[in-house]
Amino acid sequence: MEFTHFNEQGRAKMVDIGEKDVSFREALACGYVYMKRETLNMIVEGRIKKGDVLAVAQVAGIMGAKETSRLIPMCHNIPLTGVDINFQIMEKESAIRVEARVKCIGRTGAEMEALTAVSIACLTIYDMCKDVDKGMVIKNIQLLEKTGGKSGNFKREEEKPWE
Amino acid sequence: MEFTHFNEQGRAKMVDIGEKDVSFREALACGYVYMKRETLNMIVEGRIKKGDVLAVAQVAGIMGAKETSRLIPMCHNIPLTGVDINFQIMEKESAIRVEARVKCIGRTGAEMEALTAVSIACLTIYDMCKDVDKGMVIKNIQLLEKTGGKSGNFKREEEKPWE
Amino acid sequence: MEFTHFNEQGRAKMVDIGEKDVSFREALACGYVYMKRETLNMIVEGRIKKGDVLAVAQVAGIMGAKETSRLIPMCHNIPLTGVDINFQIMEKESAIRVEARVKCIGRTGAEMEALTAVSIACLTIYDMCKDVDKGMVIKNIQLLEKTGGKSGNFKREEEKPWE
Amino acid sequence: MEFTHFNEQGRAKMVDIGEKDVSFREALACGYVYMKRETLNMIVEGRIKKGDVLAVAQVAGIMGAKETSRLIPMCHNIPLTGVDINFQIMEKESAIRVEARVKCIGRTGAEMEALTAVSIACLTIYDMCKDVDKGMVIKNIQLLEKTGGKSGNFKREEEKPWE
Amino acid sequence: MEFTHFNEQGRAKMVDIGEKDVSFREALACGYVYMKRETLNMIVEGRIKKGDVLAVAQVAGIMGAKETSRLIPMCHNIPLTGVDINFQIMEKESAIRVEARVKCIGRTGAEMEALTAVSIACLTIYDMCKDVDKGMVIKNIQLLEKTGGKSGNFKREEEKPWE
Amino acid sequence: MEFTHFNEQGRAKMVDIGEKDVSFREALACGYVYMKRETLNMIVEGRIKKGDVLAVAQVAGIMGAKETSRLIPMCHNIPLTGVDINFQIMEKESAIRVEARVKCIGRTGAEMEALTAVSIACLTIYDMCKDVDKGMVIKNIQLLEKTGGKSGNFKREEEKPWE
Numbered sequence: 021m022e023f024t025h026f027n028e029q030g031r032a033k034m035v036d037i038g039e040k041d042v043s044f045r046e047a048l049a050c051g052y053v054y055m056k057r058e059t060l061n062m063i064v065e066g067r068i069k070k071g072d073v074l075a076v077a078q079v080a081g082i083m084g085a086k087e088t089s090r091l092i093p094m095c096h097n098i099p100l101t102g103v104d105i106n107f108q109i110m111e112k113e114s115a116i117r118v119e120a121r122v123k124c125i126g127r128t129g130a131e132m133e134a135l136t137a138v139s140i141a142c143l144t145i146y147d148m149c150k151d152v153d154k155g156m157v158i159k160n161i162q163l164l165e166k167t168g169g170k171s172g173n174f175k176r177e178e179e180k181p182w183e
Numbered sequence: 184m185e186f187t188h189f190n191e192q193g194r195a196k197m198v199d200i201g202e203k204d205v206s207f208r209e210a211l212a213c214g215y216v217y218m219k220r221e222t223l224n225m226i227v228e229g230r231i232k233k234g235d236v237l238a239v240a241q242v243a244g245i246m247g248a249k250e251t252s253r254l255i256p257m258c259h260n261i262p263l264t265g266v267d268i269n270f271q272i273m274e275k276e277s278a279i280r281v282e283a284r285v286k287c288i289g290r291t292g293a294e295m296e297a298l299t300a301v302s303i304a305c306l307t308i309y310d311m312c313k314d315v316d317k318g319m320v321i322k323n324i325q326l327l328e329k330t331g332g333k334s335g336n337f338k339r340e341e342e343k344p345w346e
Numbered sequence: 347m348e349f350t351h352f353n354e355q356g357r358a359k360m361v362d363i364g365e366k367d368v369s370f371r372e373a374l375a376c377g378y379v380y381m382k383r384e385t386l387n388m389i390v391e392g393r394i395k396k397g398d399v400l401a402v403a404q405v406a407g408i409m410g411a412k413e414t415s416r417l418i419p420m421c422h423n424i425p426l427t428g429v430d431i432n433f434q435i436m437e438k439e440s441a442i443r444v445e446a447r448v449k450c451i452g453r454t455g456a457e458m459e460a461l462t463a464v465s466i467a468c469l470t471i472y473d474m475c476k477d478v479d480k481g482m483v484i485k486n487i488q489l490l491e492k493t494g495g496k497s498g499n500f501k502r503e504e505e506k507p508w509e
Numbered sequence: 510m511e512f513t514h515f516n517e518q519g520r521a522k523m524v525d526i527g528e529k530d531v532s533f534r535e536a537l538a539c540g541y542v543y544m545k546r547e548t549l550n551m552i553v554e555g556r557i558k559k560g561d562v563l564a565v566a567q568v569a570g571i572m573g574a575k576e577t578s579r580l581i582p583m584c585h586n587i588p589l590t591g592v593d594i595n596f597q598i599m600e601k602e603s604a605i606r607v608e609a610r611v612k613c614i615g616r617t618g619a620e621m622e623a624l625t626a627v628s629i630a631c632l633t634i635y636d637m638c639k640d641v642d643k644g645m646v647i648k649n650i651q652l653l654e655k656t657g658g659k660s661g662n663f664k665r666e667e668e669k670p671w672e
Numbered sequence: 673m674e675f676t677h678f679n680e681q682g683r684a685k686m687v688d689i690g691e692k693d694v695s696f697r698e699a700l701a702c703g704y705v706y707m708k709r710e711t712l713n714m715i716v717e718g719r720i721k722k723g724d725v726l727a728v729a730q731v732a733g734i735m736g737a738k739e740t741s742r743l744i745p746m747c748h749n750i751p752l753t754g755v756d757i758n759f760q761i762m763e764k765e766s767a768i769r770v771e772a773r774v775k776c777i778g779r780t781g782a783e784m785e786a787l788t789a790v791s792i793a794c795l796t797i798y799d800m801c802k803d804v805d806k807g808m809v810i811k812n813i814q815l816l817e818k819t820g821g822k823s824g825n826f827k828r829e830e831e832k833p834w835e
Numbered sequence: 836m837e838f839t840h841f842n843e844q845g846r847a848k849m850v851d852i853g854e855k856d857v858s859f860r861e862a863l864a865c866g867y868v869y870m871k872r873e874t875l876n877m878i879v880e881g882r883i884k885k886g887d888v889l890a891v892a893q894v895a896g897i898m899g900a901k902e903t904s905r906l907i908p909m910c911h912n913i914p915l916t917g918v919d920i921n922f923q924i925m926e927k928e929s930a931i932r933v934e935a936r937v938k939c940i941g942r943t944g945a946e947m948e949a950l951t952a953v954s955i956a957c958l959t960i961y962d963m964c965k966d967v968d969k970g971m972v973i974k975n976i977q978l979l980e981k982t983g984g985k986s987g988n989f990k991r992e993e994e995k996p997w998e
Contacts, residue, residue: 024314025310029758031726031727032234034734037754038754038775071193075195076257078357080568082420083572091243092306097738097752098751101362101363103359103360104353104359106353106355132310143298144255147257147295151187151188154337155339158321158323162319162320162321163317166317190593194567194594195564195571201590207853237846238846238847239727242732246908253572256568259589260588263849286851289588351636351640356561358561358637377647397512401887401890401891402582417632418636420565450690458635458636461647465632466581468628469624469628477660484649484651485650488644520921523897583897585914673873673877675964677962683886684887723847724845742902744962745891745894746963791954792907802947804838806978806981809975810973811974812972813972814973815965818969823966826969828970
């Protein structure tokens with residue numbers, strides 16, 4: 021088994037995907053922001069009257085998906101056909117779960133775009149709340165599913181296997 | 184206690200830092216990429232002869248730090264004076280620890296830049312290795328220390344408080 | 347009738363265009379910069395000997411078209427096949443009319459790219475002349491025509507319907 | 510009177526502001542999006558339950574302010590200290606008024622940043638609503654006030670002088 | 673013979689490639705960085721123990737290729753399928769030769785992407801070494817080969833025809 | 836003598852300039868594009884009636900200067916105070932000389948910005964003319980002068996030392 025991202029000089033390259041087929045591809049990723057219960061309450065209440073942290077994180081995550089190939093050096097620039105992000109308030113864990121679904125029609129998948137969208141959305145939640153809670157932790161950013169392409173589908177058996 | 188990032192209409196704003204003092208500020212953040220032992224071995228061995236995954240992640244993380252204000256909507260653009268990233272191979276946990284130290288002289292701190300540098304470095308490790316290990320998980324991205332500025336210093340008591 | 351840009355949580359998404367057909371699409375947009383007569387004269391004369399404001403606006407508008415999906419959060423990144431911008435000196439109105447034509451072959455149209463090209467070209471004219479005329483006004487940025495795609499063509503009946 | 514943006518060859522340059530003083534500067538700009546009454550109603554109602562067009566435009570405008578020097582060729586890159594955007598529903602005119610206030614501490618003012626923030630916010634409103642109303646028109650993007658700097662303050666006497 | 677990049681007003685445009693066929697295209701370009709022998713030795717030795725200048729230049733060049741259409745005003749944005757960069761130590765000339773191969777499947781070629789990759793890689797070598805050798809010179813950035821597309825192939829007869 | 840751009844792990848870092856003084860700094864760089872005589876004639880004549888290649892290269896070079904820290908991985912983001920580019924037609928050599936002067940007030944110099952401005956301007960000339968002359972060569976991009984900062988001034992003795 022070998023990494024595909026290196027050339028004969030042992031230096032990184034952007035692997036050639038020119039012979040791969042164009043197909044519909046989809047990736048689903050998620051991640052979590054753990055915070056103080058008080059911070060979570062402020063986010064939940066804010067949506068209604070004072071200011072919606074998650075609305076900003078949503079926009080940031082979608083824009084982040086479009087920036088992926090400019091942030092991740094060996095990542096191909098692929099025109100995305102759709103990006104959606106969902107948030108789930110996890111009262112018990114005092115956390116927010118961020119999920120991103122990214123679709124494209126191309127020669128390579130959208131895994132990195134989905135993971136980047138989740139990462140940027142989580143970082144934005146941190147940024148909006150850091151004045152009240154610098155101890156927040158971003159956890160378990162992971163690929164959940166990937167479909168399309170010749171390398172076959174991927175489906176994580178269990179959402180957090182290494183906890 | 185209130186979020187500072189919202190205006191009277193309840194909409195997000197970039198808070199005015201014009202009255203804050205210019206001071207030397209520094210932020211230290213870390214995160215982890217958990218992977219299969221086999222993947223970790225490939226990264227470790229690759230450095231010597233086949234291709235250095237972490238060299239690419241290093242560059243990506245530093246460039247990511249400089250992109251922070253363009254990725255995080257309410258984040259100020261601050262000229263950074265220094266960025267450094269360190270990697271630690273964690274044999275026992277089969278993980279790589281990524282640490283970013285960011286320095287600036289300005290009216291607001293570099294916490295978001297340090298967290299973004301860590302995130303982009305972790306995503307790059309994922310990207311370089313995903314052909315052999317799609318199950319990798321990015322974990323516990325967190326601020327470790329922050330110095331400078333009027334709001335005082337921050338030092339996390341324990342590196343992973345919510346494990 | 348409903349907006350298409352929101353998901354079930356009521357949050358913005360980048361709508362999935364994966365099932366739309368690839369077709370040739372074209373959009374034409376225009377806008378105006380109103381200014382003092384003296385400023386207009388300086389622009390007109392400058393082309394010949396002192397410096398061409400519109401040459402800079404031309405380049406800025408074309409580059410702006412290519413930045414559209416990075417500026418407009420829910421806008422898809424589409425590879426453009428052609429962009430052209432034309433300027434018309436309107437002596438009587440003491441204004442410059444900016445027109446942008448953008449072409450692409452893709453699953454969604456180029457309306458936003460044409461409107462963005464016009465906006466950035468107008469802003470650049472303002473920037474180049476603001477030292478002599480801060481009162482300039484950018485007016486009536488509008489879509490004139492759109493062809494291609496399943497939703498049918500659009501043609502504005504009259505160039506400035508709400509004057 | 511002469512344009513300052515051209516060199517001796519008659520070509521555009523980024524003018525040297527190195528001898529200007531660092532001072533607190535502020536700019537206020539506004540613009541309008543005219544639309545069908547039905548579209549305005551959808552936006553107003555959407556905020557409450559179906560999806561908030563203006564929340565996306567807010568984020569886009571603020572991020573747009575930060576991109577100004579990358580979009581407007583001769584514009585200096587200045588670290589902004591604060592950006593705020595306000596929307597006003599104009600029932601009678603069937604329009605939305607967008608106002609941006611941008612602050613910085615530097616050697617040149619933030620007029621272009623305020624005008625760009627307004628432009629990008631207006632374009633985003635157009636983008637979010639264009640499936641229901643392609644005829645929307647962006648009107649009267651203008652500088653309202655500018656303070657700070659040696660060239661003196663600017664205050665528009667009347668908001669739309671050339672209607 | 674005429675330039676294709678200008679419209680009827682004599683202003684630059686992004687030429688319409690909508691009628692060109694989609695085909696596999698490839699471009700190969702090279703360039704050189706001349707330096708003091710001492711500097712070259714430091715780069716060569718650094719790879720092994722102290723820090724790998726060329727690893728950074730490699731990443732910068734690949735990321736630069738992806739930025740091409742944002743840097744070169746009339747250049748189309750084309751999704752690249754592969755980018756590789758190779759370095760050759762030229763002991764005798766006390767120089768490093770940088771070669772970039774870029775592949776795409778599209779309506780226009782990747783010449784500019786290959787030339788930009790080489791330029792950015794050369795500039796990065798300069799940046800990393802400028803503290804010890806400000807006199808370095810970047811020389812002979814040139815297209816070596818281009819295949820694909822209707823306009824036919826190009827192959828430079830001799831690598832440096834105008835020395 | 837040692838490179839300053841590497842950390843203790845032998846990996847690249849953005850060196851800390853936080854202890855350097857803020858001072859006025861200036862850099863002057865140049866480069867050349869060699870081309871067929873016929874191509875040079877087309878550029879010279881185009882300025883007057885058919886389209887001004889150099890006007891586009893001028894804008895691209897200035898915008899390129901502002902992108903430097905995003906292209907060169909270890910380069911600091913410094914707010915530039917002024918950028919100017921000059922072109923010189925070299926009839927005898929059948930070449931265009933591009934010169935960029937960049938000024939800033941900061942903790943590090945503008946050498947990379949000047950060199951990047953020259954590189955992007957040269958690449959843009961290539962792009963605008965490549966349909967008539969793919970054999971053009973970009974030559975001798977070099978720093979001519981640097982003033983300001985503690986490390987002292989630099990002045991190249993002779994413009995092309997290694998021809």
